Amino acid sequence: MKVALKLKPKQSRPRGWRASVLLGLASLAALATTCFALGTSFQGLSPIGRLLSPSLGLWRHQPTEISDVSARLKDALAEAGLPPVSIEFDEHEVPHIKSESDSSLYFAQGFVTAYFRLWQMDFLSRITAGRVSEILGSKALPIDRFFRRMLTHEAAKASSDLMMADPVTRGPLFSYTKGVNARIGQIDLSSLPVEYRIFSVLPEPWSEERAAHLLKFMTWELTGYLYDVRMTASKTKLSHELFELLFPLSEKLKGTILGDRKSAQTRAEPRSDSSNVVFNLPKSLGTHWIPDEVKPDPSNGSNSWALPGPRTTTGRPLLANDLHLGYTLPALWFSIQLTSPTMNVYGASLPGAPGVIVGFTETMGWALTNGTDDVLDWYSLRFRDEKRQEYMFEDSWRPVITREEVVRVAHGPDEIVQTRETHVGPIVFEDGDTENVITIPAGLAAQWTGHQPSNELRSFLLLNKASRANDCLAALQTYIAPAQNFVCADRYGKMVYKHAGLFPDRRGRDGRFVVEALRDSDLWQGSLPPEMNPVFESHSETIVTANQAPFNGADVQKFGWFFRPPYRSLQIRKKLDAKKRWNPKEMISLQADTESLLSISFKQLVLREMEASPLKDLALKPPCETGSDSLQSTFTKWTGHHDSSNRIGSLAHRWFEIFEDETWTRNVGSSDITFWPSEWRLFELIDEGANVEIWDDAATPEKETLNSRLSAALLKTCDYFEDAFGRQEVPTWSDYQPTTLNHAGRLPGLGRTVTAPGVGESIFANKGAHGPTWKMIVSFEDKPKAWTMIPGGQSGDPSSRSYDRLVESWSKGEMHPVQFYMRGQK
Amino acid sequence: MITQIKARNLEIDGRFLYVAVFVLLSATVSLTPWWGIPLVAGILRLLFSVPVRWLTALTLISTAVVCFVRDLQNDFGPSRVFSKIFLLESLGFPVGSEASQLVTYAVVGFVGAWLSMMAATTVKMFQSLRPTRAL
Numbered sequence: 001m002k003v004a005l006k007l008k009p010k011q012s013r014p015r016g017w018r019a020s021v022l023l024g025l026a027s028l029a030a031l032a033t034t035c036f037a038l039g040t041s042f043q044g045l046s047p048i049g050r051l052l053s054p055s056l057g058l059w060r061h062q063p064t065e066i067s068d069v070s071a072r073l074k075d076a077l078a079e080a081g082l083p084p085v086s087i088e089f090d091e092h093e094v095p096h097i098k099s100e101s102d103s104s105l106y107f108a109q110g111f112v113t114a115y116f117r118l119w120q121m122d123f124l125s126r127i128t129a130g131r132v133s134e135i136l137g138s139k140a141l142p143i144d145r146f147f148r149r150m151l152t153h154e155a156a157k158a159s160s161d162l163m164m165a166d167p168v169t170r171g172p173l174f175s176y177t178k179g180v181n182a183r184i185g186q187i188d189l190s191s192l193p194v195e196y197r198i199f200s201v202l203p204e205p206w207s208e209e210r211a212a213h214l215l216k217f218m219t220w221e222l223t224g225y226l227y228d229v230r231m232t233a234s235k236t237k238l239s240h241e242l243f244e245l246l247f248p249l250s251e252k253l254k255g256t257i258l259g260d261r262k263s264a265q266t267r268a269e270p271r272s273d274s275s276n277v278v279f280n281l282p283k284s285l286g287t288h289w290i291p292d293e294v295k296p297d298p299s300n301g302s303n304s305w306a307l308p309g310p311r312t313t314t315g316r317p318l319l320a321n322d323l324h325l326g327y328t329l330p331a332l333w334f335s336i337q338l339t340s341p342t343m344n345v346y347g348a349s350l351p352g353a354p355g356v357i358v359g360f361t362e363t364m365g366w367a368l369t370n371g372t373d374d375v376l377d378w379y380s381l382r383f384r385d386e387k388r389q390e391y392m393f394e395d396s397w398r399p400v401i402t403r404e405e406v407v408r409v410a411h412g413p414d415e416i417v418q419t420r421e422t423h424v425g426p427i428v429f430e431d432g433d434t435e436n437v438i439t440i441p442a443g444l445a446a447q448w449t450g451h452q453p454s455n456e457l458r459s460f461l462l463l464n465k466a467s468r469a470n471d472c473l474a475a476l477q478t479y480i481a482p483a484q485n486f487v488c489a490d491r492y493g494k495m496v497y498k499h500a501g502l503f504p505d506r507r508g509r510d511g512r513f514v515v516e517a518l519r520d521s522d523l524w525q526g527s528l529p530p531e532m533n534p535v536f537e538s539h540s541e542t543i544v545t546a547n548q549a550p551f552n553g554a555d556v557q558k559f560g561w562f563f564r565p566p567y568r569s570l571q572i573r574k575k576l577d578a579k580k581r582w583n584p585k586e587m588i589s590l591q592a593d594t595e596s597l598l599s600i601s602f603k604q605l606v607l608r609e610m611e612a613s614p615l616k617d618l619a620l621k622p623p624c625e626t627g628s629d630s631l632q633s634t635f636t637k638w639t640g641h642h643d644s645s646n647r648i649g650s651l652a653h654r655w656f657e658i659f660e661d662e663t664w665t666r667n668v669g670s671s672d673i674t675f676w677p678s679e680w681r682l683f684e685l686i687d688e689g690a691n692v693e694i695w696d697d698a699a700t701p702e703k704e705t706l707n708s709r710l711s712a713a714l715l716k717t718c719d720y721f722e723d724a725f726g727r728q729e730v731p732t733w734s735d736y737q738p739t740t741l742n743h744a745g746r747l748p749g750l751g752r753t754v755t756a757p758g759v760g761e762s763i764f765a766n767k768g769a770h771g772p773t774w775k776m777i778v779s780f781e782d783k784p785k786a787w788t789m790i791p792g793g794q795s796g797d798p799s800s801r802s803y804d805r806l807v808e809s810w811s812k813g814e815m816h817p818v819q820f821y822m823r824g825q826k
Numbered sequence: 827m828i829t830q831i832k833a834r835n836l837e838i839d840g841r842f843l844y845v846a847v848f849v850l851l852s853a854t855v856s857l858t859p860w861w862g863i864p865l866v867a868g869i870l871r872l873l874f875s876v877p878v879r880w881l882t883a884l885t886l887i888s889t890a891v892v893c894f895v896r897d898l899q900n901d902f903g904p905s906r907v908f909s910k911i912f913l914l915e916s917l918g919f920p921v922g923s924e925a926s927q928l929v930t931y932a933v934v935g936f937v938g939a940w941l942s943m944m945a946a947t948t949v950k951m952f953q954s955l956r957p958t959r960a961l
Contacts, residue, residue, distance in 0.1 A: 017955055024951025031864060031944035038860055038937070049860040052934050054889065056859055059896035059934075063903030190900075194907055749910040798910060799903030801922070 044137025044410050046200035058197060062190040063799040064116055066093055073111050076182035082107055082175075090819040093794040093802050098339040098821075105340045106172045106354045110179025113334055113351050114206070117796040118183065119193040120330045120744055121352035122203055125210040127294060128152040128217045130407060130417070135199050136745065137410040142291040144407045148417045150446065151426040152216050158453035160212035168458045173208045176354035180206035194798050195745055201410065206352075214352040215457065219450040221325065222370045222482035224296045227562050228378045229444070230675035232277060232514045234668050242693070245685070246668070246677045247512075251554050254680075255566025255573070257485065257497065257544065258536055258551040277513040293746075297770050299760050300325055301547035301564055303591075304367035304485065305572055308540045309493045313583040316780045317489040320587050321358060321367030322772035323348075324765050327741040329751055329804055331792025333357075333774045337821065338464070344823050345464040346786065348774045351796075355461045358774060360786060362822055363467045364490035365778040369545045371483035371501055373560035375449040377524070379424050379517035388443065391422060394519055400427065424517045425451060445517065447524055449502050454480035459500075469494040473535065476500040483559075485545040491780035497543045499534040499550045502527045503559055512561050528558060544572045565680035567597045567761040575763070584779035588787060591775055592813025593763040599649065600640035601683050602656045606710070607635055615711045622727040624651065624718035642733050642759040650736035653759065654720060659713035667694055679761075733757065737768045739811060741791055741804070750798045756811035764813060775815055783822055787815035844884070847876055852888040855938060863889070863938050864945035871946040871953075878950055882943040889938035890931040897927065905930045 038049025051057045066089045077084055085099035085108045095112050099105040113121065126132050130148035132140040147153070163169040184203050196202060235243055304321040312318050325332060333348035336356065347359015358368050383400075384390040390397040401421040406414050420427040420443070427443040455478060462475035472488035476498055483501025504524040509515070515522055534550045536543065546568035549556050556563075574597075575590055576582070582590075609615050610632045620631065634648050642649040664676040677685075685694065686706065696704045725731045734755040743750035758766030765771050775789040791810040795802035809816070847870060854866040863885060870876045897905045902922070908930040909921045919926035 020951045020954045024948055024955075027944050027947035027951060031941065031948055034941060034944060035861060035864070038941075052937060053860040054855050054892045054896050054934070055857050055862075058907055059893055059904045060900075061904050061907065062900050063906075065901070747911075749913050750907075797903070799900075799907040801906075 041200065041411050043139070044135075044199065046198055050200075051197065056189070058194065058799075060190050061192075061194055061197070061799055063801075064191075064795050064797045065800075066095075069095075069112060069115055072115070072183075072186060073108055076111055076179070076186065077104060077107065080107060080178060080182060087112065092335070092806075092816055092819075094335040094337065094819070096337040096339070096819070096821055100341060102340050102342055103171060103175045105338055106175035107179035107182070109336065109338060109349070109354055110176035110181075110206070111183045112179075112336070113349065114180040114183035116794060117330055117334055117351035118180075118187075118203055119195040120796045121180075121206075121210075121214065123195070123745055124217055125213040125352055128156060128213045128220060129210075130405075133407055133409040133412075133415070135201055135410060138412045140293075141407065141409065141415060143294050145415075145417050146291060146294065146428070148405050148407065149419055149426060149428045150448075151419060151421065151451065152220070153213070155451045155453070156212040156216045157209055159216065159455065160207075160209040162453045162455045163212065163457055164208055166455055166458055168461055169455055172354040172461055173211060173457065177206050177208055177211070180352075193796070195747065198747060199410070199745070211353050211457075214350060216450060218350065219456075219482040220294070221296050222300055222484075223373070223375050223448070223450060224290070224294075225298070225376060225562070226290060226378070227374070227675055228376075228512060228514050230673060231512045234674040234676075235277065235513060237669055237674065238667075242667070246681065247675075249557055249561070251552065251556075253549045253552050253556070253563075253566075255570045256549045256551050256556075257499075257569070258534055260552050261534075261536060277510075277515055297326060297767075299564075299765065299767055299770055300370055301372060301765075302369035303546045303568055303572060303763060303765070304369045304487045305542065305544045305576065306367070306487050306489045306495045306497075307542055307576065307582055308495060308538065310540055311542060311576075311581060312779070313581050314779055314781055316491055317493060317495055318582060318584055318587060319360070319365045319367055319487065319489045319776075319778045319780070320591060321369075321487075321774070321776045322591055322765075323358065323368065323774040324771055325773045326770050327739075327773065327791055328744040329741045329792050329798075330744060330796030331773065331790040331794075331806075333790050335788060335790065335794065339821065339823060343465045344821075346818060346820050347776070348788075348790070353457060353460075355457065355464045357460055358776065359464075360776075360778045360780075360784055361464070361466060362784065363492070363780070364469050364471065364488060365776075365780065365784070365786075366463050366466075366472060366486055366488040367776070369485045369487075370547050371485055371499055371550070371560070372547045372563045373483040373499075373501065373503060374511045374562065375481065375483055375501070375504060375560075377447045377504065377506075377511060378444045378514045379447065379522070380514055381422065381424065381427065381443045381445055381517055383443065388420075391443075392518060393423070398423065424523060444514065447504070449481040449483070449504065452480055452502060454502075456480065463488075468492065469496040470537075472496050473498060477530070485547075485550070487543050487545060489778075489780060491782070491784070493539050495538050495541075495543055497534070497536040497545070499559070501533070503533070504528070506558070511557075532558070542573075542576055544569050544576070546572060562675075565598075565678045565761075567680070568763060568765060571595060571597050571761075571763055584777060584785055584787070587777040588815050589813070591763060591772075591777065591815070592757075594642045594757045594759065595640050595763075596642060596759050596761040597640070598656075598679055598761040599642065599652055599759065602652055603635055603638060603640060605683070605686060606652070606655075607632065609707050609710050610635075612707050615707050615714070618711050618714065620714075620718060621722075623721050623725065623730050624714070641757075642737075642762060643757045644732060644734040644755050646733045646757075647730045649733045649759070651717065651721075651730045654736070655710075655714055655717040658716050658720070659710060662713060663694065663709065666697065737766075739766060739771075740769050741807065742769065743798075752804050752807055754807055754811045757813075772810075775810075777815065784820055786818040786820060788818055789815040843874075843876070844880070847880065848884050848888055851881075851885050851942075852892055855885075855889050855892045860938075860941075864941040867942035868945035868949045871949040875953070876946070878943060878946040881946045882939045885942035886935040886939035890935035893931045893934050894927075897931075902927060908933070 039047050082104045083101045085104045088096045097108045130144040133144045302323045307318040309315045334351050336349050337346040345356045345361050347356035381391040403419050405417050424445040425447045427445045429444040459475045459479040469488040469490040479500045480502040486498045488496045505528050507525050547564035548566040548569045549563040638648045668674045739754050739756035741752045758764035760767045777787045779785040793802040793805040854862045867881045905927040909926040914926045
């Protein structure tokens, strides 16, 4: 090949051989370094070079498209020999699946859910299985160690066996699993979910046991608290008088769900003297024993209320529900409608489990809030010797059953985890733990309702087919865990409430403390009779649940002792009572309400104390100094709302946090180790007035008072804002509390930060990383009208536009109308 | 600029070479793992003494173009993911915007170009140690 050329000679000085060698070596070194960086796995992630590669990396990724689903599902159903289904996606990308066969319906649900959410369900099902390290590497080992020791995999296996033995759940679970696996079988390089590429793993076949793990994970999230351990530490530290002052077992509670109505059956028992409470728990003890990532948030809860027909403009009941859990992307819930000759249900499904968990049918609906009951007890075991192979029980030594399990670790060596089981329960914490050295030969074993073989799916699948509110009671007969408040309502005007679950029978023993398990009477004596579970039916009374105590009276302590303070429930009641009749759309703004009764209580306290010194004369500096408007006047004008642009809400919130933190740290100890009185109790103590010892520090010559404590906390609040946000102004609420939706696998960048209002105690219970994950309002008209919202989108694929499409709307408190198809409707 | 390349008794027109190298590099980017880029760039330099700056520029362009084509084929999903992973929103490039797409193509293009430049420079430096042949 030769063509005429014009040569443009390059004039350059000849380079010496030494310079060439040096330059060559330098560029070779740079090349090698770059290649090393691109080819090396960092923190368990796929090498960046592989991800960036246009030939094999993320550039080959095909986002999930709803247009592809129908054809692929048709192929999968044909291959499985199942009748076809019709599937349609509405404008909010919610699938409406209709089939003449339940097998096809659940198969299609499994397929569609896996199509959009495969990685999420795969990942979440690994948590209680103790298999997260297989994806995240060694940094997840604490999570796996914990759940292996907790024996959740055995509990999930037992529950899975139970579900497969029950005709109500066997078919749906089997078909759903087949549907998921059919989707997995279709996956190729371009359709492999992004996270699998990033973590350099492949999807595993789905199984009934993995579905059981997801349900166990939810049970853990809603009941897995170490409060007994912390309360024991509080009791150890406090004098008897002060303990009784701070933690009275009140029988007259405010704002309970049923008020003075009691459960159908009551049982009087003498209160235990707590003589075998373990007071010598080691100082190293603390909630850091549970890895932060899986430590249930104390606010895991929810709101639900049902308004009777006479209180609504339609004359039919209205049902509202919002589920408060940690925010994640992909969104925790997947909206779906399932229609067959046996059911027609719409609502939030849990990716990985068949059916709908919260939702409504053509004629009824149900809502959930966490029961916040005490269903997990920790027992101290007395070992025979340092070998810890035997423990004392009923005056004899019993063997500890020890097994070794292999935890596979991505990009690292496997780890052997020893599990240790007793007839009390698994020993989860004991001396020899590298992070928690206990100096006595003792261990803490758990009794937890989550360890019971249980089939909650049965209740939900029966609810999916319910037609009347009363059907709830039948559906919930076998419900065990997590204990929940179920509120059901129907188009015929009936409303039913049930505090459902299995509750341990402690026979009068105080469940607040760790006790030494030496005799059978120290342990649970079976469970409370189901007749004791609070139930309420009405056509005319409003039902409000927000994780508060279910009813008044001594019996409530058999269920629990750390129910949430009634701030949200009272706020809901207050708002509902302010209006005679409600129309469904007004519920949307009610669910977005940001007024906090806790903030109002604090505001009233501050205004009262501002009348006296030293708070009255406190010289404030920027950013707290509010210019011409005094702090008192600013507080007076504040309505207790926590809207995004509000500044005084930020000041009040931080001020109260510091005040509360200092009060209890000084009196009780660190919140990591000890249990603190609730905010409600703090205000009760203030109102009671005669509790000088809480404010005064005997070690100082000065006489500290409530007023001086508030003043000191305010100065610290100002210092905090100056350090964190500068001297200009107190930050707006959304700057102070940014709302973050982290990626479920904590992959940086795949989460989202938005501006959203609300505080933990407002109806819109946004705590920044925790709050409403499913919002639903249902009006039971001839054809139900409903509105829903999830923080995220239907797709779990970060490359899809639907991944976080609804986040902005959610943050503004908006909800979208549900497209609900009646049977036979096109 | 038109330049003459002579190698192994071949004299290639500069314009044609641009196109040939571009096509070859695009094929490399499309079909081989990431380490194919420095390998091919090094071979091109070794066999045809293609100037380093050509290789660098053409790798950048071909990588960006291949990324764009892949992105187009996949409903711009890949660039949305990279925009998130690169935290471009915090730098003022909203996810899904054309600007963020261009930035992702450029970032990947620069990585490819860097690999290509380092490989070609290494070969060039060691080539210069040989007795000079007529080029």
